[in-house]
Amino acid sequence: MSRKSGGFAKKNGVGKLTKIDKIFTAGYNKDMKRNYENEMLAQIQGLEKGTKLLLHSCCAPCSSACLERLKEWFSVTVLYYNPNVDERAEYEKRKAEQIRFLRETGWADFLDCDHDAEKFFAAVQGLEQEPERGKRCYVCYGLRLEKTAEIAKANGFSWFATTLTLSPYKNAEWLNEIGEKLAGRYGLNYLYTDFKKKGGYHRSIELSDEYGLYRQNFCGCRFSKRNG
Numbered sequence: 585m586s587r588k589s590g591g592f593a594k595k596n597g598v599g600k601l602t603k604i605d606k607i608f609t610a611g612y613n614k615d616m617k618r619n620y621e622n623e624m625l626a627q628i629q630g631l632e633k634g635t636k637l638l639l640h641s642c643c644a645p646c647s648s649a650c651l652e653r654l655k656e657w658f659s660v661t662v663l664y665y666n667p668n669v670d671e672r673a674e675y676e677k678r679k680a681e682q683i684r685f686l687r688e689t690g691w692a693d694f695l696d697c698d699h700d701a702e703k704f705f706a707a708v709q710g711l712e713q714e715p716e717r718g719k720r721c722y723v724c725y726g727l728r729l730e731k732t733a734e735i736a737k738a739n740g741f742s743w744f745a746t747t748l749t750l751s752p753y754k755n756a757e758w759l760n761e762i763g764e765k766l767a768g769r770y771g772l773n774y775l776y777t778d779f780k781k782k783g784g785y786h787r788s789i790e791l792s793d794e795y796g797l798y799r800q801n802f803c804g805c806r807f808s809k810r811n812g
């Protein structure tokens with residue numbers, strides 16, 4: 585790998601929250617909401633079918649509806665990088681479900697990563713009491729997306745994306761803004777998405793039922809269990 589991971593999170597970590605604080609006080613993109621679903625459709629126009637894309641996936645249920653769409657345009661490899669799921673048993677359970685889902689559908693290849701829970705704790709230190717969708721989540725998004733960009737760059741993927749925009753509990757504007765910045769930094773194409781649109785979230789529930797997927801009732805980190 586040409587660069588070390590975690591740079592985004594470190595730049596936005598404890599003691600250097602200026603950028604994050606600014607986002608919260610200014611109301612990020614409040615007056616200029618972009619339609620990322622339409623932006624995605626524009627991006628894929630004219631793309632050669634089978635273009636390689638590295639898709640960060642948080643879990644099998646969220647990946648299901650994303651992959652059902654993406655496989656029509658891309659040759660997808662799923663990257664399972666979720667250091668935020670800090671409890672080992674939960675992490676392994678989600679990963680096993682991801683692998684089983686891909687094995688049963690054949691919709692994507694799979695790329696594993698180290699667990700890296702210590703990196704997550706270091707990145708969100710001081711933000712433990714933040715609510716879901718708060719500053720801790722901004723850092724968490726950045727940590728996972730930067731690793732995805734880094735691995736995409738090192739392994740010849742020209743495109744990367746994340747399943748995280750499928751969830752109505754995630755901030756799609758932040759995710760896409762972060763992806764856009766990382767694309768510039770790493771010289772990659774980031775696929776803008778808002779996978780919850782067009783019934784995406786509902787479709788993920790249908791597919792989860794169809795494949796009997798484990799659907800967790802909390803986001804991932806131990807702090808999110810308060811809201812689970």
Ligand code: SF4
Nearest residue numbers: 721724803804805808
């Ligand atoms: S609530 Fe979810 S997105 Fe936010 S820090 Fe925890 S695991 Fe990450």
